[in-house]
Amino acid sequence: MVNMDTTVENWDPALTRLLASLREIQPKDNPGEDIVFLSELLQSKQLNALVHVHNKIVAKGKDEKFYPLLSNAMQVTLEVLELLADVSSVAAEYQELLSILQKPHFQAILCCHDAIAQKDYYPHLPDVPSDADEEEETVKIVQLVKSDEPLGGAQSAEPIVGATIKTDEETGKIVIARVMHGGAADRSGLIHAGDEVIEVNGISVESKTPADVLQILQNSEGTITFKLVPTYGKGGSRESKVRVRALFDYDSAEDPYIPCKEAGLDFKRGDVLHIVSQDDAYWWQARKEGDKIMRAGLIPSRALQEGRIIHERQADPQTLDGAKPGMCGPSAGDCAAPTPCAAPPLLPCKTAPKVKKIIYDITENDDFDRELIPTYEEVARLYPRSGRCRPLVLAGAPGVGRDELRRRLLASAPDKFVTPPPHTSRPQKAHELNGKEYIFVSREQMExxxxxGKFIEHGEYKGNLYGTTAESVEEIVNSGCVCVLAPHWQALKMLRTPRLRPYVVFVKPPPLPRLVETRTNAHARSSFDSENSRGFTEEEFSEIIRSSNRISYHYGYMFDEEIVNEDLATSLTQLLRASWRVQSEPLWVPVSWVQ
Known part of the structure; x- marks a missing residue:
């Protein structure tokens, strides 16, 4: 017999009622394993604590409502960690705080806090039953408070209630085109995409255009009352958990085809976006990760963006030679345009074109993978692991100074920063030790x-082969040291894999006048002439800029961080900070790296 008379302080009334019901149905002789388990669960302190927290969060009483102080506690913690990186104190309190903030369990608690603060738990009303009386039209009345949120359609609109409207092409009636996640309409749980608008504040919208309806809304004050015919089978959709890194810049003000400019979300390449809805094939809803604003904005979907880029490349093939990417992708040409809220005439790619797989030499040009169409990359947080440091990869144009930065980084802490010795087929010299400066192998073995596919990069110089293997990088990673690489930019495709998980830093040159000034003042030697020691020529300075722009154009989507190498000391400090972040903070990486 299960003892259900045990009392627990502050027992939740709902759990008490469940226990009472369980007592009534409990068999007297043999209660069974399921009932025993359920009884123990209902009486557990852990469950009661969770229910207590839940009740605090969703409490209906205004005085009891729990309001979070902020919704991005994890982001604040990362900012604190970054500040602590500059503190040289070795005090016990400092070390203890640093240890606590880096613990995965502590950071998981903060992530849980942010999820609750962002109200991911909000319930959604069930769909309207489809077996309702067909002869009697169901109508729902919804009241919302006018706020600074968009409700727009084919015309420009003033922010109103967090939804967009359009004219249904088949019926000619005004319908809800989409509901913006986090907006007033979404929070109400009563307005769904596809709902037909009958009246707004008692005014019939029959035979009116979206612009007419928007005018009614703009002239309204305080509470707005909608009379709607609900759509069947289209209940509210829960937020997705997908995070992506944007691989292009987007400015909604420059996009003539976005359904509602006020609802657009601007972002830069490298921004991490939380995709909350992919219901629309061409316009996704997203928020910037860590943004305190909970209302989502519209961004072009992967399919739409790929279609735009393909269209632009076909219209202007010269953009593949390194033109600066525009709002729609690698060029700023005009896109074949749809009308707002309609599907574009472009045929989007269902999957991104496959990258050419070839074994390349460093003497070849850098367009072996120009078929790749970078739009969004799904990402997840990768937490640092003790004793296993991610490789630090310095990418950049010849002459920009990445080799000098690598040498200074290695010299700053020889026991911590290590670079793998390259393999070579050239004969070993008398003073050389195998495995120190080089690893000497036969040409046949190296070929x-x-x-x-064992080499991440390789090339031939004066009849001898040189290269770096993935295995030599892994040996350094597993030893607990930071592997520092400065490979040819073509090697990024071989390096950026789940096996190595590198952190790629792009070393950029400053503007041309400043590049010439700083290198001249520092008496920098040209890296373009290995036979003679001399300064850079004007043409070589220009080539550094051109090559850097070309590398950024083709490989920018692989960069985790960019450093402008104007001053070597400042750049080295930035590299040291980047290395510290990689070893101590959870960072966004391709989702395949954490699966």
Whole structure:
């Protein structure tokens, strides 16, 4: 017999009623394993604590309502960690705080707090039953308080209630085009995409255009009352958990085809976006990760953006040679345009074109993967692991100074920063030790390893082969040291894999006048002439800028961070901070790296 008379302080009334019901149905002789388990669960302190927290969060009483102080506690913690990186104190309190903030369990609690603060738990009303009386039209009345949120359609609109409207092409009636996640309409749980608008504040919208309805809304004050015919089978959709890194810049004000400019979300390449809805094939809803504003905005979907880029590349093939990417992708040409809220005439790619797989030499040009169409990359947080540091990869144009930065970084802490010795087929010299400056192998063995894909980069110089293997990088990673690489930019495709998980830093040159000034004042030696020691020529300075722009155009979507190498000391400090973040903070990486 299960003892259900145990009392627990502050027991939740709902759990008490469940226990009473369980007592009534409990068999007297043999209660069974399921009932025993359920009884123990209902009487557990853990469950009662969770229910207590839930009741505090969703309490209906205004005085009891729990309001979070902020919804991005994890982001604040990361900012604190970044500030602590500049503190040289070795006090016990400092070390203890640093240890606590880096613990995965503590950071998981903060992530849980943010999820609750962002109200991911909000319930949604069930769909209207489809077996309702067909002869009697169901109508629902919804009241919302006018606020600074968009409700727009084919015309420009003033922010109103967090939804967009359009004219249904088949019926000619005004319907809800989409509900913006986090807006007033979404929070009400009563307005759904596809609902037909009958009246607004008692005014019939029959035979009116979206612009007419918007005018009514703009002239309204305080509470707005909608009379709607609900759509069947289209209840509210829960937020997705997908996070993506944007691989292009987007400015909604420059996009003539966005359904509602006021609802657009602007972002820059590298921003992490929380995709909350992908219901629309061409316009997703998203928020910037860590943004305190809970209302989502519209961004072009992957399919729409790929279609735009393909269209632009076909219209202007020269953009593949390194033109500056525009709002729609690698060029700023005009896109074949749809009308707002309609599907564009472009045929979007269902999947991104496959990248050409070739074994390349560093003497080849850098367009072997120009078929790739970068739009969004799904990401997840990768937490640092003790004793295993991610490789630090310095990418950049020849002459920009990445090799000098690598040398200074290695010299700053030889026991911590290590670079793998390259393999070579050239003969070993008398003073050289195998495995120190180079790893000497036969040309036949090296050619076989190259064919087997063991090298992340390789090339030939004066008849001898040189290269770096993935295995040599892994040995350093597993030793607990930071592997520092400065490969040819083509090697990024071989390096950026779930196996190595590198942190890629793009070393950029300053503007041309400043580049010439700083290198001249520092008496920098040209890296374009290996035979003679001399300064850079004007043409070589210009080539550094051109090559840097070309690398950024083709490979920018792989960069985790960019550093402008104007001053070596400042750049080295930035590199040291980047290395500290990689070892101590959870960072966004391709989702395949954490699966």
């Amino acid at each position: 076989k390893d190259i064919a087997d």
